[in-house]
Amino acid sequence: MKNAHPLLQALEALYPPERLLTRDAQLLTYESDALTAFHSKPAAAVIPISEAEVIETVRLCHQLAVPFVARGSGTSLSGGSLPIADGLLVALNRLNRIKSIDPEQRIAVVEPGVVNLHITHAAAPYGLYYAPDPSSQSICTIGGNIAFNSGGAHCLKYGMTSNHVLGMKVVLADGAVTEFGSDSLDGCGVGPDLIGLFVGSEGLFGIALEITVRLLPQPERYRTLLAAYDDLGKAGDAVSRVVASGMLPGAIEIMDRLAIQAAEAAVQAGYPDAEALLIVELEGEAPQVEAEFAQLQAMMRASGAFELRSARDEAERARIWKGRKGAFSAVGRLSPDYIVQDGVVPRSRLGEALTRIKALKTKHQLEVANVFHAGDGNLHPLILYDGRQPGALEKAEALAGEILALCIKLGGSITGEHGVGMEKRDYMPAMFSEQELDIMQALRRAIDPKEIANRGKMFPSGEAPALQQRGMHPLERQGVISRE
Amino acid sequence: MRHSITSDDIRAPEMAKAIESCVHCGFCLAACPTYASLGEEMNSPRGRIVLMKNVLEARLPAAEAQEYIDRCLGCMACVPACPSGVAYGDLLVSYRAMQEKQRQRPPLDAIARRLIRETLPYPRRFRLAARAGKLGAALGAALPAPFAAMLNLLPGSLPPAMPLPPLLPAQGEKRGKVAILLGCVQQALAPNINYAAAQVLAANGIEVHIPPRQSCCGSILLHVGAEADARELARRNFQAMPADVDAIITTAAGCGSGIDDYALLFKGQPDSAEAADFSQKVLDFSAYLAAVGLRAPLGFSQERRVVYQDACHLLHAQGLQREPRTLLRQIPNLRLLPIADAGMCCGSAGTYNIDQPAIAAELGGRKAESILAAAPDAVVSGNIGCITQLRQQFTSRGEALPVLHIAELLQQAYSHSAASS
Ligand SMILES: Cc1cc2nc3c(=O)[nH]c(=O)nc-3n(C[C@H](O)[C@H](O)[C@H](O)COP(=O)(O)OP(=O)(O)OC[C@H]3O[C@@H](n4cnc5c(N)ncnc54)[C@H](O)[C@@H]3O)c2cc1C
Ligand code: SF4
Ligand code: SF4
Numbered sequence: 001m002k003n004a005h006p007l008l009q010a011l012e013a014l015y016p017p018e019r020l021l022t023r024d025a026q027l028l029t030y031e032s033d034a035l036t037a038f039h040s041k042p043a044a045a046v047i048p049i050s051e052a053e054v055i056e057t058v059r060l061c062h063q064l065a066v067p068f069v070a071r072g073s074g075t076s077l078s079g080g081s082l083p084i085a086d087g088l089l090v091a092l093n094r095l096n097r098i099k100s101i102d103p104e105q106r107i108a109v110v111e112p113g114v115v116n117l118h119i120t121h122a123a124a125p126y127g128l129y130y131a132p133d134p135s136s137q138s139i140c141t142i143g144g145n146i147a148f149n150s151g152g153a154h155c156l157k158y159g160m161t162s163n164h165v166l167g168m169k170v171v172l173a174d175g176a177v178t179e180f181g182s183d184s185l186d187g188c189g190v191g192p193d194l195i196g197l198f199v200g201s202e203g204l205f206g207i208a209l210e211i212t213v214r215l216l217p218q219p220e221r222y223r224t225l226l227a228a229y230d231d232l233g234k235a236g237d238a239v240s241r242v243v244a245s246g247m248l249p250g251a252i253e254i255m256d257r258l259a260i261q262a263a264e265a266a267v268q269a270g271y272p273d274a275e276a277l278l279i280v281e282l283e284g285e286a287p288q289v290e291a292e293f294a295q296l297q298a299m300m301r302a303s304g305a306f307e308l309r310s311a312r313d314e315a316e317r318a319r320i321w322k323g324r325k326g327a328f329s330a331v332g333r334l335s336p337d338y339i340v341q342d343g344v345v346p347r348s349r350l351g352e353a354l355t356r357i358k359a360l361k362t363k364h365q366l367e368v369a370n371v372f373h374a375g376d377g378n379l380h381p382l383i384l385y386d387g388r389q390p391g392a393l394e395k396a397e398a399l400a401g402e403i404l405a406l407c408i409k410l411g412g413s414i415t416g417e418h419g420v421g422m423e424k425r426d427y428m429p430a431m432f433s434e435q436e437l438d439i440m441q442a443l444r445r446a447i448d449p450k451e452i453a454n455r456g457k458m459f460p461s462g463e464a465p466a467l468q469q470r471g472m473h474p475l476e477r478q479g480v481i482s483r484e
Numbered sequence: 485m486r487h488s489i490t491s492d493d494i495r496a497p498e499m500a501k502a503i504e505s506c507v508h509c510g511f512c513l514a515a516c517p518t519y520a521s522l523g524e525e526m527n528s529p530r531g532r533i534v535l536m537k538n539v540l541e542a543r544l545p546a547a548e549a550q551e552y553i554d555r556c557l558g559c560m561a562c563v564p565a566c567p568s569g570v571a572y573g574d575l576l577v578s579y580r581a582m583q584e585k586q587r588q589r590p591p592l593d594a595i596a597r598r599l600i601r602e603t604l605p606y607p608r609r610f611r612l613a614a615r616a617g618k619l620g621a622a623l624g625a626a627l628p629a630p631f632a633a634m635l636n637l638l639p640g641s642l643p644p645a646m647p648l649p650p651l652l653p654a655q656g657e658k659r660g661k662v663a664i665l666l667g668c669v670q671q672a673l674a675p676n677i678n679y680a681a682a683q684v685l686a687a688n689g690i691e692v693h694i695p696p697r698q699s700c701c702g703s704i705l706l707h708v709g710a711e712a713d714a715r716e717l718a719r720r721n722f723q724a725m726p727a728d729v730d731a732i733i734t735t736a737a738g739c740g741s742g743i744d745d746y747a748l749l750f751k752g753q754p755d756s757a758e759a760a761d762f763s764q765k766v767l768d769f770s771a772y773l774a775a776v777g778l779r780a781p782l783g784f785s786q787e788r789r790v791v792y793q794d795a796c797h798l799l800h801a802q803g804l805q806r807e808p809r810t811l812l813r814q815i816p817n818l819r820l821l822p823i824a825d826a827g828m829c830c831g832s833a834g835t836y837n838i839d840q841p842a843i844a845a846e847l848g849g850r851k852a853e854s855i856l857a858a859a860p861d862a863v864v865s866g867n868i869g870c871i872t873q874l875r876q877q878f879t880s881r882g883e884a885l886p887v888l889h890i891a892e893l894l895q896q897a898y899s900h901s902a903a904s905s
Binding site for chain 2: 021024029031032033034036073074091093139263265266328330333337
């Protein structure tokens, strides 16, 4: 079917052979994102180097009704950039130019394949930085960040990606090119928030071509505190205290024993030996930060921390964050496979959620490592399993399902930042009513009548790439959701 | 990553372990020079791991993956970048050794490879062959990139051999005792490096032995799939090196990291323990000297602005970041200048890989630019491959910037002529 495929013939005219990938060896490496439980082979992958190429590619897909998936660095943890079998994969990594930085207006205009951290590097000489800091910031792209409305440790204070995107040029799934927002910091302020619509749309509306982001002045002072606890629940309760006090730290993170061990092995961050570790970072103007830091230390002591450590210099602070940011991958040292969950619970119920997760893991006899953005109640339980054992993946998925059901029951959500993607699409009915889902579908069809952009993601069932997930969905088994 | 590796290669367990511990998170992509330059998954560490996995699982013919594995510089920048502790080096070295044995090569290639086996590891034969000319051109295509890079250094004529005495006594109070492993190609191409290293060590109160019966470390042969020959050479060194030294010193980054691979080379051999002991003892020149501490060098009479160029095989493969810098900072009137992207490969591994002129030129160009931006008076490195690459980059830009081995710079810093100049 290779060259007989009309799309491939058309693409051959558009791309030189080295940027039109069709061989097995090439496509195999694009089969999965960072959720390797799923894989699927596209008919081809293209590597555009100009906006015009992307636009023309999307137009061809629309014309020939071939589904496509945009891909940044493939660090999605939910199968968001999983290719569609026999569809087209559009790898945006060579669209990686920072087009301009305006230090006066504090904005940067970038292409979608620009790596998150590279914006901060480019802005540093002006004393500015790009605030959203997913743990994967050293490699994930702005395009992927937009699709998932990605967050990070410091989004507690500054908000997620959507709070930092001012303008966007996109090619919609039907090939139309349009611009949202404006370069001005106030935005246009008139009409519906179209940026808000596109950010978080998981690649279902089209491909972002150019993004204008907000830059912030680097904080004058950081103070970073490590608080060690002999119990995970206590650390959770400490977070509720900080929140209740009205203090707004830049970041509040929790890691449990397993996560601490893995991170320590990876980067020798100098973490204390504990059941749970709280990382709290204050940032802002020096006098205020110093005053609050004293207050914070007192609060942490009162919450039952058995040890407090504060970073003495920038190198120590960097090490603390390196351990935290590498923690997911470091868990690979403990187990050949894992599933990362991304549920959200109200911050006031954090301690309760953690205690219940502990009970669930005992029930399922699985190891779970916890490392998460505690400040906004965004849990990241990592469920460890060995995929070579028959039935292990299913068992892990069952536990994952129960954790998500728990999050919903406690009044939270199934995803905080990793997106629904392929992995959690069947949980959507547990979160949204049929009516809400219908509205989302109608919106999607209005923009993408042929449903070619990232087909099979986000919405329950539908046409899907070959999955390894088999049998009843865990939530089905529990009677939380059902299929007609 | 899950896998179903069935290969019965002796090093299959090491390869499987590396693959298993990879969680496909992509953190390594940020460190990889070939990914930086090509922006495609097949030319990234994560992609190469997937490819090797598929070949080992017999799902992909090795020939189809070859191009991408060949393009890997072996710079090991992906190793410290990986939070999951994937032993990419173990995977790559084992995989390449395995493939070399199975690879069908055109006859000319086969002849070239025989030449390599019988010439390169022996400095005397090598000098003869080199004098006969065209060795580099004949061997280049058949050699793994880093070695081809060294060969390309071959000038019209080689510098005169610089015979070293078997023993250089320690000057002043004796603080240690070492043996120098001379290495093969470097010793023929730039004999002054080992000469300088020996002198600097002696000036620091170290008794230096240079056993005449030693041979090449063998890693070059492991890379062309001649494992048994590689072990033979290594064994000669086990014999030749005195047992009662504090360390065996190497001045070639590639030898140091190659000897670290002895665990793989000697896997399942009766003398694997001896090999392990030996590789334990081998230390890079800068690591040893930094550990024993430098005796105050005279330094330079005028300020010298120096850039230290990290060799991948020291920085990433052996984790030597601070040590060489510590040494340089102790030289009076030497100012060490930082450069951008110091950890990025200079492309020396790829330069002469005939398939990769574009990547090599790009990496070399980037490195030259970031060095020149610091406006140094000299560049120092711990690896002949980098030295060659940078010299060529500077020459082609019309820059007369000297590029030295760190041992050579230290030698100058100890000599009175430099101090008074
Ligand atoms: C170790 C690890 C830690 C992580 N930590 C965090 C974290 O702290 N916070 C967080 O939020 N996420 C985190 N993630 C998840 C992931 O890094 C983010 O979702 C990131 O935004 C994905 O970026 P990417 O470039 O890899 O996108 P990809 O994975 O390639 O794609 C993600 C989605 O974006 C779509 N897409 C990509 N480019 C475009 C474009 N130009 N236009 C439209 N759609 C596009 C794709 O179709 C896909 O649906 C982590 C992942 C890993 C592996
Ligand atoms: S960083 Fe390590 S675990 Fe992650 S993809 Fe690279 S090799 Fe695999
Ligand atoms: S060794 Fe170097 S070139 Fe090879 S994959 Fe690792 S970082 Fe890339």
